[in-house]
Amino acid sequence: MLRWSTDAGPSTPQAVHILDDTERAAVRRVERAALMRAALAGALSALAAALADAAVRDQEDADPVLYWAVVGGVSALAAVSEIAFLSWDALRAAHGIRVAAGVALDDQYERAHIIAILVRAALEVPSPPDAVPGVNPLKETSRWRLLLAGLAYKLKVSATNLLFKQLLRRALGRAAVRAWLQFVSIPITAAWNVFTCARVLRQVRVRAFGPSLAQDVVTRLVPAGAPVPPPLAESLVRAVGACVVRSADPHPNLARVLDELERRLGRARPAGLDDPALFLSGLSALSPEHAGIVLRLLRAAVVCDGRVARRERALVSEACARVGVEHDAAVLDAELRRMLGGAPLLLP
Numbered sequence: 001m002l003r004w005s006t007d008a009g010p011s012t013p014q015a016v017h018i019l020d021d022t023e024r025a026a027v028r029r030v031e032r033a034a035l036m037r038a039a040l041a042g043a044l045s046a047l048a049a050a051l052a053d054a055a056v057r058d059q060e061d062a063d064p065v066l067y068w069a070v071v072g073g074v075s076a077l078a079a080v081s082e083i084a085f086l087s088w089d090a091l092r093a094a095h096g097i098r099v100a101a102g103v104a105l106d107d108q109y110e111r112a113h114i115i116a117i118l119v120r121a122a123l124e125v126p127s128p129p130d131a132v133p134g135v136n137p138l139k140e141t142s143r144w145r146l147l148l149a150g151l152a153y154k155l156k157v158s159a160t161n162l163l164f165k166q167l168l169r170r171a172l173g174r175a176a177v178r179a180w181l182q183f184v185s186i187p188i189t190a191a192w193n194v195f196t197c198a199r200v201l202r203q204v205r206v207r208a209f210g211p212s213l214a215q216d217v218v219t220r221l222v223p224a225g226a227p228v229p230p231p232l233a234e235s236l237v238r239a240v241g242a243c244v245v246r247s248a249d250p251h252p253n254l255a256r257v258l259d260e261l262e263r264r265l266g267r268a269r270p271a272g273l274d275d276p277a278l279f280l281s282g283l284s285a286l287s288p289e290h291a292g293i294v295l296r297l298l299r300a301a302v303v304c305d306g307r308v309a310r311r312e313r314a315l316v317s318e319a320c321a322r323v324g325v326e327h328d329a330a331v332l333d334a335e336l337r338r339m340l341g342g343a344p345l346l347l348p
Contacts, residue, residue, distance in 0.1 A: 043189065103212075213339070218257065231282065235286060235291075236261055240258050244274065
């Protein structure tokens with residue numbers, strides 16, 4: 001995916017995932033404004049609940065039904081309003097990042113596809129399990145682990161508020177903080193909103209870069225017209241499938257890399273694409289040159305979703321060991337920073 005740059009002289013094609021200084025500044029402005037709005041929304045929501053609590057505090061023991069009706073009702077209304085605003089504002093920020101990064105939506109199918117991807121990121125909707133055909137992303141992931149992770153995330157804000165209030169009570173005494181303790185949740189809620197919004201915006205940016213990044217990586221590693229032996233072609237595809245499994249996330253950027261590989265190689269996806277063991281065993285049969293190409297693609301696939309999971313690092317380390325190459329963990333971190341910053345991958 002290319003866009004045309006006219007910053008210096010004649011127009012030249014430039015990949016969408018590569019940002020110039022002006023575009024980086026524009027993306028940062030969109031993100032900073034969204035973070036400020038998220039913090040304000042969280043603070044106002046917590047303030048509404050705190051003011052309701054303060055208004056009927058003297059009724060907590062005398063008339064608990066009235067107390068909880070007022071506090072619970074105001075808190076629920078504030079929370080619903082906050083969530084609705086944050087969802088709408090995340091979509092607005094996603095559009096702003098897309099425009100700032102120069103993502104064009106000329107083709108109708110491409111437009112629908114990219115908009116759907118950005119909407120999922122903005123609303124924190126996970127990718128469907130079948131987003132990458134032939135790959136079960138949860139093949140090596142415990143269902144209980146997924147459930148516990150989801151519950152833990154939902155309890156973070158409440159637990160943080162409760163813990164901080166208990167610490168203040170112990171430090172200053174219950175009577176000393178009773179009058180203003182309910183307002184402690186204001187900065188905490190604002191901080192959690194900023195944290196969550198920053199994570200959402202980072203993923204929006206990553207997904208906006210996806211199509212261009214996938215096209216660039218495949219074009220550079222497997223140039224058009226260069227012969228691709230069947231063992232190399234299979235290992236390239238299996239490398240991406242192994243990344244999906246080890247990350248337990250059928251990320252749209254990984255799906256896009258697979259699509260680009262299929263178009264370039266003209267081959268159907270092999271059976272057992274979601275078996276990292278088959279990928280690792282196949283590396284041993286490759287020549288050093290071809291194994292190097294696969295490792296470069298593997299590193300690009302690992303960072304293309306905007307994060308490097310522990311099990312993905314282990315996959316790269318195992319792959320390097322199979323072909324007798326020293327694994328440098330710093331390379332992945334450097335490539336990840338370049339990708340998130342809108343710089344071209346080095347593909348070392």
